[in-house]
Amino acid sequence: MSAPILWIVLPFGIGVLILFLLRDRFSAWIGGGTAAILSLIALIFPIDTALLVGSISVKIAPAIQFFGRSFELNTADGPLLAAFYGLAAFWFFGTEASGTANRFVSLGLMIVSLLTASIAVEPFLYAALLLMTAAMLVIPLLVRSYQKPGKGVVRFLIYQTMAMPFILFSGWMLAGVEGSPGNLTATTQAGTMLGLGFAFLFAVFPLYNWIPMLMEESSPYATGFLLWALPTFTAIFALGFLDRYTWLRTTPQLANAILFSGIFMIASGGFFAALQRHLGRILAYAAIAEVGLLLVAMGLRSSEFVEITFLTLIPRGLELTVWALALSIFKREAYSLRFSDVQGLAKKYPAATIALSLAHLSMAGFPLLAGFPPRLALWTELAAQSLTLSLWVIIGMAGLLAAAIRTIAVLVMTDLETKWSLTETWVQTAMLGVGVIGLFILGMFPQAMQPFLASLPTLFEHLGQ
């Protein structure tokens, strides 16, 4: 068995089977179970190392060839796969609680496998195509077959498509720049092309307007999944670029551009989130600010920036899952998710309210919750670089905190003398409960992530050296 077959082909095949053969009821368990097992395998069995299980020798081969291209997953990829499939399992189990169709699990598995392929493919520039294919597969998740696609979906597709030519063109130019690093015009052009490509992929300001629109018009759970999966792999793809091209790593202008884009996303995300009156749009802006944090981490001029980037990724996945799940529960009661429609729902849906509030507070960097340790690390490193930029990050987080406080106030404000009652199903309560416990564990003991994170920086040869 080779690693690419196990973590790319197998989940893709299971996704196809679920789509055509299984009903909703079983798809969540089979999809979630598959992802959980793949996560455990990645955690237990090191790739490309022979292990003796009883009398049988087991070795997961690292690579396969496919139409002249190589897909390769190394030992260092193991923890990343374990974390990614573990979080995917949580998303898939959550579909049972969120009430989304089996299409989510099947397409989700296919998307996850394509994204995994994007970190395995060589030459690595092909990752852009795989990311694009994954983005295309998201469309059926967001729009039902009988629905007309909304403006948000169309814009998402436009922006993702526009990213591809820029990335591919810059890849072609970068090879030339490596050959003649003194050619300033070519360097600037390649850098601009690359920057534009990633600006579309990361949805930096003002290219992120599709995210709140999508949150308003599509299922919050599916959109949440999209907001978790794509930026995560785009970040790894971007780190790959930085790792391969020395001049990208050493150009201070590029680091500044990444840093300032991130700061702008955090500050604007926090500002807009604080002023929204729609729960879905608030999640959208919080997710934008989170991507901003990733960019700030990547733009840090510190040897620890890879650790901080990866430290941000796992809590981000958990926060988005819990938040999106809670929103899906509210959406069944109040379709629009506007403040006026969800006011006072806390007494009816206490578990969803608590989970949503904690996930939101976690994204705002509230201590004790999963989002706090990565932000603390980021603030500490950033403060050594620039106190003003740290202040802007704090302002953005304060915006998210204000949005969280407004949300809590709206959910609990009611004059009706209704009693507290748990309306959520036991599956919903259990999923939310597990998520909330996870938020606290990662917030109080971030070292719990170390088995996943410790070896991740070795994915890159030159970064953080």
Add this chain to the structure above:
Amino acid sequence: MKKIVPKAIGQIGAAIKLIQLSPSMLILISCIFLFITALALVLLRAFQPNARYGWLVAAGGALLSLGSMFAWLTQMPFDLSLPAWQPVTLFTSPILFRANGISWVLAMSITALTFSILLTTVTQQVYVNSLAWAGTLTLGGLGILAVSAHNPLTLLLVWAALDLAELITQLSSVKGADNNERVVIAFSTRALGIGFLLWANILAAAGGSTFDFQSMPANVGIFLVIAAGLRLGVYPLHLPYSADSALRRGFGTGLRLVGAVASLSVLGHVQIPPTNLTPVLMFFAIVAAIYGGWMWLRAPDDLNGRPFWMVGMASLALLAALSGNPLGAAAWSSALILVGGALFLASTQNRWISRAMLIGAWSLSTLPFSLTASAWLGRLGFFLPLVIIAQALVVAGFVRHALRLSGRETLDSQPSWTRLANPVGIGLLLLFQLLLGWIGWDGALQVGAWLQALIASLLTGGLVWASRRFRLFNPVRAHWVTAAGTRINAIYEGLWSVYRSLGRLSQAILVTLEGEGGIMWTLLFLALFVTLLTQGAR
């Protein structure tokens, strides 16, 4: 032989390590008694809802915790360090708790209050509410952790835990949209306080130093004062503590007092160096102290006036800290919890208890060998007369409320053991007030600023005398004493109008970007950014 000696040395080393390790466990032991008892109560309620020994379990756990506090005295100072966050290259500050004179006096006050709440709760209508007891015990445990937190990271985590616990508890107990909103607003001001503590941490990081309360850079101390002041309603002057709660006497008292001391404890650990901002902060603290003291003196009863007691006492603690006297801040914090606890828990008509309560006036007097004798050892400068007035107002208010018997319940219909438990609970807090003036910490056995204390005491006497004779001091009607005064409402209105203006601005931007021409606008912006960036690159 060569092999044996290192082994033996290793064993001795391990034994020494164990001995060194065990005192640190004392902090955990005191908390664990409270946490485990709380858990036991929850489990009892779930599996044996009719069990009649729940109160005994609760009181037993609190008593054990109180007893364990005396064991601290034999080992102090000692540290408890939890496993470090990883990667250690990113997280240089460990989660660290320290038991020293300051943390002991505050932790002792908290455990005494916890035990006292459980003893006095037997006479209250909500007596059988074992969840409230579990909440009281949990609060006590978190309070001990908060007062022994030894660096900002640890304090941030404990403050966050207390704030979340209070938010959930309050939201589940208050009724009505307005009260719910008030709870959320109170949470937001405390979260802002957390933000200031975090900013202090970041400032220290920017200076390249590891931030703990002992090696704090000079420029960050003031942010700790602002953080504590904000959480307690002193900066800006507001009342974060609503008077409305279903559990006002027992659990409500614990919630208010432990929460306040957890915020104030930071001031007892740090020496605040004077900066340009210090006189301004002292001025606002004095305004808050005089306002709180005046309203407390005129409050119709102790529970309605409690928010003003908190603001008044917190302001005095802040003033002590700003004058460069952390001992004073700790003394006021301890008095807040012990004197206030005795007053707010005394819900029964008992003339002897009322008279004994005057021990509280002694504790607040700052006279030599009293609990607050060390309160004014710092530099108050030209604020001194105003500080004396503020202190006298707070103490006079206390005396007025302590001697007031009307409106309290009688114990005649209660079983004999509850008639005994209640006075014991109050008596315990009074005993500790006296005890802590003499032993256990750096603020004990102090002569202090005796002349100032004498003047304040004389003024207090005058105010108590006058309050019975002049209409000016008559209690204000209860509905005036609310958590949202007119001035505060005006501030909120101002903030709301700014918020609405920003909302309109953001709406205009979003409509442009998300409208029909949104993509064109977006590309235009993008072209602009690219032009700027490429210009910058050249």
